[in-house]
Amino acid sequence: MEHFMVKLCQILTIFPSTESAFMYDLMISHKEELALLMTLEQGKPLKEALGEVAYVLALLNFLAEEAKRIYDKCCNKGFEKAHDEKVIRTTSTYGLVQVTAFISNHADLFYIKNLGEECLTGCADVVVGNASDIGDTLLQSTKVRKITFTGSTAVGKKLLAGSANTVKRISLELGGNAPCIVFDDADLDVAVKGALAAKFRNSGQTCVCANRILVQEGIYEKFANAFAKAVQNLQVGNGLVEGIAQGPLINEAAVEKVEKFIKDATSKGANVILGGRRHSLGMTFYEPTVLGNVNDEMLVSREEVFGPVAPLLRFKTEEDAIHIANDTNAGLAAYIFTTSIPRSWRVTEALEYGLVGVNEGLISTEVAPFGGFKQSGLGREGSKYGIDEYLELKYVCLGNMKEA
Numbered sequence: 077m078e079h080f081m082v083k084l085c086q087i088l089t090i091f092p093s094t095e096s097a098f099m100y101d102l103m104i105s106h107k108e109e110l111a112l113l114m115t116l117e118q119g120k121p122l123k124e125a126l127g128e129v130a131y132v133l134a135l136l137n138f139l140a141e142e143a144k145r146i147y148d149k150c151c152n153k154g155f156e157k158a159h160d161e162k163v164i165r166t167t168s169t170y171g172l173v174q175v176t177a178f179i180s181n182h183a184d185l186f187y188i189k190n191l192g193e194e195c196l197t198g199c200a201d202v203v204v205g206n207a208s209d210i211g212d213t214l215l216q217s218t219k220v221r222k223i224t225f226t227g228s229t230a231v232g233k234k235l236l237a238g239s240a241n242t243v244k245r246i247s248l249e250l251g252g253n254a255p256c257i258v259f260d261d262a263d264l265d266v267a268v269k270g271a272l273a274a275k276f277r278n279s280g281q282t283c284v285c286a287n288r289i290l291v292q293e294g295i296y297e298k299f300a301n302a303f304a305k306a307v308q309n310l311q312v313g314n315g316l317v318e319g320i321a322q323g324p325l326i327n328e329a330a331v332e333k334v335e336k337f338i339k340d341a342t343s344k345g346a347n348v349i350l351g352g353r354r355h356s357l358g359m360t361f362y363e364p365t366v367l368g369n370v371n372d373e374m375l376v377s378r379e380e381v382f383g384p385v386a387p388l389l390r391f392k393t394e395e396d397a398i399h400i401a402n403d404t405n406a407g408l409a410a411y412i413f414t415t416s417i418p419r420s421w422r423v424t425e426a427l428e429y430g431l432v433g434v435n436e437g438l439i440s441t442e443v444a445p446f447g448g449f450k451q452s453g454l455g456r457e458g459s460k461y462g463i464d465e466y467l468e469l470k471y472v473c474l475g476n477m478k479e480a
Contacts, residue, residue, distance in 0.1 A: 115315040119323030135442035170467045176222040177214040247455035252408030255401035256286035260294040262413035273437030280384045284409035324360040334383035340375040398426045407449030
């Protein structure tokens with residue numbers, strides 16, 4: 077839901093500020109209902125859901141203000157130059173991309189549409205039905221000028237290919253394989269806290285969750301012990317209950333994928349430090365899991381597990397860590413933990429990722445551009461760059477004009 081709301085916020089900012097302000101006020105007054113819907117739909121802890129709503133509200137407020145700066149771009153006076161002994165005046169303006177199709181799989185958007193019926197009528201609508209049929213119709217339509225999608229890389233590739241026939245603009249926020257690199261000189265407490273936040277948010281079911289935790293050999297044992305102890309303290313259960321840190325996985329297929337990855341890892345030499353089983357609560361609950369002695373030949377290193385599994389990989393040198401981290405087609409988020417300022421700059425510049433957290437596991441903010449490198453997507457959400465995704469730049473040349 078979070079990314080659907082982010083995209084909606086970006087579109088709202090190019091409409092009159094009264095609509096954006098009205099939507100902001102509506103969401104403020106219904107933030108508890110929105111968070112409850114997320115918890116009921118997905119199972120995530122209510123506190124976490126409230127945090128997502130707060131993030132989107134901050135984004136809507138920021139982008140509504142940032143939209144005023146589009147006016148400055150539109151009023152670019154350009155310059156004059158002599159051309160064939162005539163005066164040519166140039167200028168540039170921004171126009172809207174126009175009809176944009178948001179593709180989402182969250183039921184919460186019905187509530188948002190009904191909530192904001194007054195301000196969304198005429199600028200947003202909801203279409204439900206068979207995903208393939210709807211997708212094909214949107215891709216073939218010449219009225220739809222842009223597609224924006226958050227989801228799997230496989231679906232994103234299909235949308236990218238399908239957009240070619242009508243040459244649509246497209247924004248894609250796709251999968252990741254986020255490395256979390258812990259160096260020997262890291263503050264252990266900071267690294268454990270940050271890795272915990274980066275890994276187990278929404279039971280590991282976010283595109284920026286740490287998928288591989290790379291630990292330098294000098295600190296490996298200390299980190300593994302401290303991290304496993306912290307993970308063991310995570311409370312699993314009903315997301316509406318106070319103190320619960322992890323809810324269920326989204327469906328049975330997600331649980332089966334986690335089991336497949338763990339079976340593959342243990343068959344190739346990994347050991348289960350903690351967890352590794354379905355939770356006693358049943359249904360789609362799974363124990364928070366830590367795997368040791370993981371290598372880069374295992375599925376859990378090569379693909380996104382999208383579950384509460386933290387694989388620990390050893391590395392020797394800084395160069396090794398960078399190589400392992402970049403050895404993937406994904407490039408969305410990465411995390412590093414070090415107390416060395418020179419190292420933090422060297423490594424962040426070498427990492428092929430759109431987002432990098434240094435000594436921090438929660439990095440999303442409305443003022444920063446969100447998006448990935450390589451097969452993790454195209455375009456950016458949030459910040460001033462997010463608005464540019466929905467604008468068309470037009471250059472105008474004025475010549476042979478009569479004097480007033």
